[in-house]
Amino acid sequence: MTVQHPAGAPVRPHRGAAGGRHRDLVAVVVFVALAFALGWLVALPLWLGDGLTSPWFPVVAVALMTTPTIAALAVVLLVERPQRKAETLGLWPLTPLRRVLGYGALGVFVPIALVLVALPVGALLGVYPADFVGLSAFRQLLDAQAGAAGVGELPLSVGxxxxxxxxxxxxxxxxxxxxxxxxxxxxxxxxxxKLMPLGTVPALLVSGVVWGLWHAPVILLGYNYPDAPGWLGLTMMVGTCTVFGAVFGWLRLRSGSVWPAALAHAAFNGAAGTYLLFARAGERVDTTQATVLGWSGWIVPLVLVAVLLATGRLAPAAEPSGPARGASVPVAEPSGSAAEPSGPAAEPSNPAPVEPRQD
Incomplete structure (x- = not known):
């Protein structure tokens, strides 16, 4: 019998359950160690130089984002060596196409909605200094930029x-x-x-925590949480990555493809700086409390994940006619009993002309 991982790549049963688990554990350990080591290596020039103010920071930030893929490719090519490597990475096949496209659309719009809804939630809780009507902080920023550029009057209104x-x-x-x-x-x-045999929730939690800790080389320099001590900034980043990693993981598991999750990550990064558009002038935003980086921004996505879990929509989508090539189905437990249905700074790039503060 052939079972399939959610990535869609068929996996033949191991001769022994312990041997299979051992091989998976070795692969995960190698991946995590390599991703973390490469991350610190890429960020080393910042630590040896001017930190986040270094002119090389944009280049380092982009290079840092490639290290998880490099680690995954190294494990797939040198450790696991599966026959269908693109499927193992979730890149292919894009079937059923309608489902992948549908979750791809959700990947674009759901993170944007979660980023924006975090702002009124934070304002209601008193942790986000909002000015949704006057847009005073953004107006002040535009005036400063116009003055620096020698422009007397902006061609468009602030709104x-x-x-x-x-x-x-x-x-x-x-x-x-x-x-x-x-x-x-x-x-x-x-x-x-690879973590899905643990179950949906454990897999999402572990992958989220690993993702958050991987950001340590820049978070400890003050990235995303410039006013917080390093330990607090890293703790909050782990929380953010765990919460939103669950949302990204939902898109990955339901679509059977990595592309919707990648679109969600890209949308999150692109929208994360919008908190600067609606802030009140003269007040600093504490990102440990407000925006999607703070605890108030986790409330709505946690509710979303809880609803998905309660309705059974967090698990991989099953194929109605049985497993087919590229299908996304839960992995069977070695004992023969069905596995629990199983199943994210962030490096936000702020929309111009907003100055980056983020993930």
């Missing part, structure tokens, strides 16, 4: 510029897709399916 930026967020998701894919091939493409 029109904000509306234009919001309207282009889906486009930002497409433009950010390739860098986001550099992470997602590793985290959701390879690692999440």
């Amino acid at each position: 029109a510029i904000v509306a234009l930026q919001l309207a282009t967020l889906p486009l930002a998701a497409v433009l950010n897709l390739i860098p986001a894919l550099g992470e997602e091939i590793g985290w959701r493409g390879w690692l999440l399916p």
Whole structure:
């Protein structure tokens, strides 16, 4: 009998359950160690130089995002060596196409909605200094930029510029897709399916925590949480990655493909800086409490994940006519009993002209 991982790559039963688990454990350990080592190596120039103010920071940030994919490719090519490598990474096949496209669309719009809804939630809880009507902080920023450029008057109103930026967020998701894919091939493409024998919730939790800790080389320098001590910033980043990694994982598992998760990651990165559009002038935003990076921004996505879990929509989508090539189905437990249905800074790139503060 042949069983399949959620990634869709057929896996023949191991001679012994213990041997199979051991091989998977070795692969996971090698992947995590390599991803972390490469991450620190890429970020080393920042630690030896001017940190986040280094002119090399944009290059380092993009290079850092490629390290999970490099680690996944190394494990697939040198350790596991499956026959269908693209399937093992979740890149192929894109079938059923309608399902992949549908979850791809959700991957664009759900993260944008979660990023934006975090702002009124934070305002209601008193942790986000909002000015949704006057847009005073953004107005102040635009005036400063116009003055520096020698422009007397902006051609559009502040409200029109904000509306234009919001309207282009889906486009930002497409433009950010390739860098986001550099992470997602590793985290959701390879690692999440490999952890699925643990069960949906444990797999999502473990992959989210690993993803969050991987950000340590830049978080400890003050990235995303500039006003927090390093330990607190890293703790909050782990929380953010665990919560949103569950959302990205839902898209990966239900679609059977890494592409919707990559679009979600790209949309998240593109929208994360929108908190600067609606902030009140003269007040600093504490990202440990407000925006999607803080605890108030986790409330709505946690509710979403809880609903998906309660309705059974967090598990991989089953094929109605039985497993087919590329199908996404849960892995059977070695004992023969069915496995629990099983199943994310972030490096947000802020929409121009907003100055980056993020993940």
